[in-house]
Amino acid sequence: MKNVKYLTLLSGLLLLISCEKGLEEESYSVFDETTLTKPENGLQGVRGVYSALRDNGGNGYYAGYLYQLYEYPGDILTTKPNSRQGIQLDQLTYDASNSIINDVWTSIYRLISRANESEYLVSKIDYSANEASRTMQRQHLGEIRFLRALAYYDATSLWGDVPLNLKSSSEFTEADENPPLAPLAKIEEQMIVDLKYAEENLPLSNSAAEVGRATKGAAKSLLARLYMRRGEWKAAADKAAEVMNTAYDLRKPAEGGLIAIFDNTNRSDNEFIFVLKSSSETGSYGILSNSFGIQSVPWDYNRGWGNFPIHLQFYKKFEKTDERRKLLLGTYKTVYGQTITIPTEFNGDGGAPPIKQTDFTYSLKYPHVNNYNYAGYNNVSIIRYADVLLMRAEALNELNGPNAESISLINEVRARSLASAITLNMFGSKELLRDFIFDERALEFFMEGRRRDDLIRWGKSASNGSNPLLKFKEKVKPLLRDQNTYSDIVNYMYFPYPINEIQSNTSLDISINKNRVRQ
Amino acid sequence: MDILKPLHIQKIGLHYLPENRLRLKVEVLLNKSADARIKYWQLGGQDTLYTESSAGQAKHTLVMYNLIATKKYKYQIEVVKGREKYSSKIYPFQTKSIYQTTPYFALDSLDASSSDIESKFFLTQILTQPGAAVILNGAGEMVWYESFAKGVKVSSWTPDQTVLCVLGSEDIPSSGGDEIVEINRKGEYVKHFKLGEAGMDKMVHHEVRKDAKGNIYSITFDKKVVDLTSVGGSKNDTVKADGIVIFDPEGKKIWEWSFLDHIDILKYPNIMKNKKDLVHANSLFDDGKGSFLMSFRDLNQVWKIDRKTGKVIWKFGENGDFQLDKAHYFYAQHWVHINPRGELQLLDNGTKTKQSRTLSFALDEQKKTAQSRIAIPYPKEFHSTVKGNSMLLDKDRMLVCLTDPRLFLITDFAGKLLWKMSIGGDPYRIEEIQGFKNVAHE
Numbered sequence: 001m002k003n004v005k006y007l008t009l010l011s012g013l014l015l016l017i018s019c020e021k022g023l024e025e026e027s028y029s030v031f032d033e034t035t036l037t038k039p040e041n042g043l044q045g046v047r048g049v050y051s052a053l054r055d056n057g058g059n060g061y062y063a064g065y066l067y068q069l070y071e072y073p074g075d076i077l078t079t080k081p082n083s084r085q086g087i088q089l090d091q092l093t094y095d096a097s098n099s100i101i102n103d104v105w106t107s108i109y110r111l112i113s114r115a116n117e118s119e120y121l122v123s124k125i126d127y128s129a130n131e132a133s134r135t136m137q138r139q140h141l142g143e144i145r146f147l148r149a150l151a152y153y154d155a156t157s158l159w160g161d162v163p164l165n166l167k168s169s170s171e172f173t174e175a176d177e178n179p180p181l182a183p184l185a186k187i188e189e190q191m192i193v194d195l196k197y198a199e200e201n202l203p204l205s206n207s208a209a210e211v212g213r214a215t216k217g218a219a220k221s222l223l224a225r226l227y228m229r230r231g232e233w234k235a236a237a238d239k240a241a242e243v244m245n246t247a248y249d250l251r252k253p254a255e256g257g258l259i260a261i262f263d264n265t266n267r268s269d270n271e272f273i274f275v276l277k278s279s280s281e282t283g284s285y286g287i288l289s290n291s292f293g294i295q296s297v298p299w300d301y302n303r304g305w306g307n308f309p310i311h312l313q314f315y316k317k318f319e320k321t322d323e324r325r326k327l328l329l330g331t332y333k334t335v336y337g338q339t340i341t342i343p344t345e346f347n348g349d350g351g352a353p354p355i356k357q358t359d360f361t362y363s364l365k366y367p368h369v370n371n372y373n374y375a376g377y378n379n380v381s382i383i384r385y386a387d388v389l390l391m392r393a394e395a396l397n398e399l400n401g402p403n404a405e406s407i408s409l410i411n412e413v414r415a416r417s418l419a420s421a422i423t424l425n426m427f428g429s430k431e432l433l434r435d436f437i438f439d440e441r442a443l444e445f446f447m448e449g450r451r452r453d454d455l456i457r458w459g460k461s462a463s464n465g466s467n468p469l470l471k472f473k474e475k476v477k478p479l480l481r482d483q484n485t486y487s488d489i490v491n492y493m494y495f496p497y498p499i500n501e502i503q504s505n506t507s508l509d510i511s512i513n514k515n516r517v518r519q
Numbered sequence: 520m521d522i523l524k525p526l527h528i529q530k531i532g533l534h535y536l537p538e539n540r541l542r543l544k545v546e547v548l549l550n551k552s553a554d555a556r557i558k559y560w561q562l563g564g565q566d567t568l569y570t571e572s573s574a575g576q577a578k579h580t581l582v583m584y585n586l587i588a589t590k591k592y593k594y595q596i597e598v599v600k601g602r603e604k605y606s607s608k609i610y611p612f613q614t615k616s617i618y619q620t621t622p623y624f625a626l627d628s629l630d631a632s633s634s635d636i637e638s639k640f641f642l643t644q645i646l647t648q649p650g651a652a653v654i655l656n657g658a659g660e661m662v663w664y665e666s667f668a669k670g671v672k673v674s675s676w677t678p679d680q681t682v683l684c685v686l687g688s689e690d691i692p693s694s695g696g697d698e699i700v701e702i703n704r705k706g707e708y709v710k711h712f713k714l715g716e717a718g719m720d721k722m723v724h725h726e727v728r729k730d731a732k733g734n735i736y737s738i739t740f741d742k743k744v745v746d747l748t749s750v751g752g753s754k755n756d757t758v759k760a761d762g763i764v765i766f767d768p769e770g771k772k773i774w775e776w777s778f779l780d781h782i783d784i785l786k787y788p789n790i791m792k793n794k795k796d797l798v799h800a801n802s803l804f805d806d807g808k809g810s811f812l813m814s815f816r817d818l819n820q821v822w823k824i825d826r827k828t829g830k831v832i833w834k835f836g837e838n839g840d841f842q843l844d845k846a847h848y849f850y851a852q853h854w855v856h857i858n859p860r861g862e863l864q865l866l867d868n869g870t871k872t873k874q875s876r877t878l879s880f881a882l883d884e885q886k887k888t889a890q891s892r893i894a895i896p897y898p899k900e901f902h903s904t905v906k907g908n909s910m911l912l913d914k915d916r917m918l919v920c921l922t923d924p925r926l927f928l929i930t931d932f933a934g935k936l937l938w939k940m941s942i943g944g945d946p947y948r949i950e951e952i953q954g955f956k957n958v959a960h961e
Binding site for chain 2: 169
């Protein structure tokens with residue numbers, strides 16, 4: 001019996017031992033699904049930065065509000081006394097609490113923050129280990145930096161010194177949560193670094209399906225625009241020349257000219273160097289649309305809201321044969337059957353009752369034809385080829401006075417719209433040609449967000465830098481409904497810093513708005 | 520051989536979730552079926568937290584929640600089968616930051632006498648897009664959230680330890696939305712009602728609550744097409760007012776009520792002026808005794824409505840059925856409810872007096888008299904014309920949300936400030952919640 005007991009014990013022991021040998025250490029893995037490691041995540045980051053251009057809305061940033069800050073206050077666009085928006089900006093009665101000023105600032109910094117996060121992300125992804133090329137990584141970085149430079153361009157044009165933030169939030173110190181204003185020169189330095197990287201690493205062009213993405217030409221053109229703003233005429237002229245005769249050209253009269261560019265069925269064009277694309281698919285409203293269309297035209301034209309009336313004096317500036325005048329509402333029949341015209345004193349058709357003469361004209365650059373809904377499909381031009389030509393023309397004039405090349409560049413733009421040609425002997429001085437160029441820019445670029453920059457640059461050039469508001473005051477003050485709202489101690493070159501930023505940023509206080517608003 | 524093999528963990532996978540920074544998922548593979556749960560604690564913290572126990576399987580997915588951002592934790596998996604127990608090794612994890620450019624919730628002050636508030640939990644919401652339901656602790660830290668593409672217009676805590684929300688885009692007015700969602704603490708959707716599906720044929724607004732039977736009640740946007748030609752309107756004019764809806768747990772509509780059935784529309788004063796939002800109902804409360812209390816902002820009144828018949832039993836407030844001293848009139852009031860003391864309590868926004876206050880009344884429903892019990896006025900600079908709420912905290916303190924100044928407060932009954940938080944957006948309500956903390960129930 002003893003042996004049996006021992007045997008049982010032994011076999012039991014053996015059983016135990018063999019079971020224990022089968023036990024393994026618990027295996028442990030950590031999956032950080034929040035850490036992005038693939039090149040497609042890099043592309044997602046890049047897309048996120050592009051989407052910040054419209055700040056996810058029908059009105060955000062380039063989809064609407066930004067151009068209000070660039071076109072108001074100005075000498076083209078105005079507001080009606082009962083307009084629901086824009087009046088404060090148009091009539092110089094704005095202050096730091098103006099909602100558009102606050103909104104655009106937020107949109108700009110949202111884009112900058114996404115750019116910083118994406119730059120950090122893309123820099124950390126190993127593209128080559130994932131069978132994607134280093135070229136693609138450089139392209140992604142180039143796009144991010146181009147967009148960040150564009151956002152800082154807008155921020156500095158509108159506010160001058162602004163906080164300079166280039167870090168991802170994961171690297172923030174407490175001080176970064178409340179950044180102080182950085183000097184304009186420092187920010188422009190960074191913009192130049194970013195744009196030089198972008199022009200080096202972006203492709204010459206994109207496929208039709210990728211037409212909204214930045215290119216070499218976009219980076220060069222924006223750099224040219226920055227040099228123009230800084231008064232660096234040679235650098236600007238040279239940079240503009242680098243864009244000429246590459247991937248872009250003017251849309252010719254035979255192709256429908258400028259009017260065809262803004263047609264909302266036009267999906268892409270060689271004249272657009274950088275453009276905000278919109279979508280007409282269902283569900284796009286508020287996400288992929290823009291707000292210009294329905295806001296530009298009056299109700300009785302095709303049920304628009306008429307929020308952006310344009311002075312009749314501007315209509316008069318166009319030659320009658322200039323095709324660009326067709327981008328302004330002239331004679332039309334209302335939805336109620338009445339005929340509306342522009343008075344003859346402004347070169348309209350005039351006419352006796354029952355014809356009604358209008359007090360304003362309206363832009364047709366962003367028509368919402370064929371859709372009664374709030375989503376606009378129109379492309380919003382950010383940089384186009386005509387601007388490159390006119391920038392070079394202006395820069396050459398500033399350098400050398402009236403010259404054949406400037407005249408020829410201007411004529412290219414005018415000929416495309418069947419306006420009359422100019423000749424060198426029409427301009428006896430740099431000043432005369434400069435004034436002509438700035439008037440030409442108004443005819444070409446109205447409602448494309450260029451006017452504010454142009455008026456300030458015009459004033460700087462005309463006064464040798466001593467009085468940037470020279471032309472602004474000359475053009476804007478007479479058109480105010482109450483000229484007393486213009487104050488000579490306010491620096492209209494920059495908008496006031498938004499109250500939301502001053503309140504939430506402990507490095508700023510209300511004194512930074514001292515000469516930016518009427519006291 | 521399994522029976523003889525001791526209970527053991529084979530694999531553990533810790534997942535940081537891309538959709539939420541305050542929840543982590545752990546997948547556990549055992550060598551046989553058993554029950555599993557996780558024990559976890561913050562380094563330097565006081566509490567030991569536990570996930571729900573997952574029963575009778577070899578593969579488990581457990582969720583750790585009630586976490587604070589950028590903190591270090593340790594965790595251990597406990598497995599049990601009958602009398603067999605097994606604990607894994609102890610592993611670390613670290614929560615990530617919740618990125619915001621400025622703090623959305625900031626604790627401004629906490630009186631030394633009230634440090635117990637720090638260990639309480641509060642539910643609130645982010646109305647703007649993208650929205651979120653958020654749970655904060657009394658130290659002002661987020662301990663739980665669930666984000667949505669739409670704004671969270673209304674939220675409430677249910678007796679089942681779940682969060683009930685009304686979701687809606689920013690352009691739906693009156694704290695309104697087209698979806699109702701119920702989520703548990705693990706982030707699972709328990710209910711999801713959408714406009715146009717099942718029984719939800721109207722948008723809802725201002726309130727969503729679960730009653731004792733598990734039914735969901737809410738306020739609806741109601742309308743009627745009426746011939747208003749006799750009062751200066753058109754033949755097919757639309758009058759918009761409010762209603763009540765009750766859904767069963769499957770989303771089927773089991774009861775509804777409409778304000779428009781209880782008035783004579785043609786005789787209603789200022790019908791043409793107010794027909795787009797006749798009375799602006801803004802809270803609904805089931806008193807547990809067969810009635811609803813409904814608050815109408817534009818009438819400065821509270822109505823008691825019978826839950827079965829829909830009959831309006833009485834009206835309380837200005838021009839109501841109760842004798843009420845003018846000093847006790849309330850204006851544009853919010854969150855009318857019966858407090859734990861049995862009193863009718865509300866936040867008097869005080870749009871007429873420009874001062875907001877918490878009021879409670881003991882109502883004698885037979886004699887139609889009302890005795891003022893609690894009356895706490897808040898500083899004039901804290902006046903809120905819109906939204907907001909107040910509820911009793913323990914026995915002697917008041918928790919308040921004031922939307923215009925963007926504040927959460929706790930005060931004593933004399934109005935002394937004990938706790939104050941600033942919010943980065945417009946809060947709708949704050950609610951103290953019980954049963955959120957997941958400590959062991961041995």
